[in-house]
Amino acid sequence: MSTILLAVDRDEDRAVAQAESIVDLELESASTRVRVVHIFTNNPEGASVTQLGAVRRAKAVLEAAGFDVEVEGRSGDPVDEILDAADEHDADVITIAGRKRSPAGKALFGSVAQGVFLNTNRSVLLCSERDA
Incomplete structure (x- = not known):
């Protein structure tokens, strides 16, 4: 059995786009x-x-696409918690949504997508903002 970790923020459109990207993988x-x-x-x-x-x-x-889905809420640093959840559930893939930010915005506020991507050996599926 494969496990996909879908890490969502509060944006409903991005979360739907992420879910649809999984469905599209057939x-x-x-x-x-x-x-x-x-x-x-x-x-x-x-x-x-x-x-x-x-x-x-x-x-x-x-x-609706027939997947077995579980939900989980965690608290803390998003990058650390996403990586910990992926480890705990032995996720084969982590899916996250990117957001457009200026270079200064990334430097000041960081990027969860970048932090996850750079700190895991797991496959990462990035759903771009334009897809959302």
Whole structure:
């Protein structure tokens, strides 16, 4: 069985684009498990991951295509938590969505996509912003 880790932020359109990119790969859904993960960096209200529209919509797209989907909420640094989740679930592929940022924006705020890509030996599927 293959495992795909789909790391989503709060943007629903990006999450749907990520889910659709998995569906477009024409994988055998019966032998592919998808884990939708959202990393909370600030969650003072104590929201549950199942309350996020992005998680619900990505899950719905994947389940409609026949995938076994689990959801998970984590807290902390997004790069570290995505990599830890991939390790814990022995993910074959990590999928993330990129966002356009200026070079200065990347330097000041970092890039989760870049951090994941540069710090893993796992395959990474990057869904570009224009796809979202």
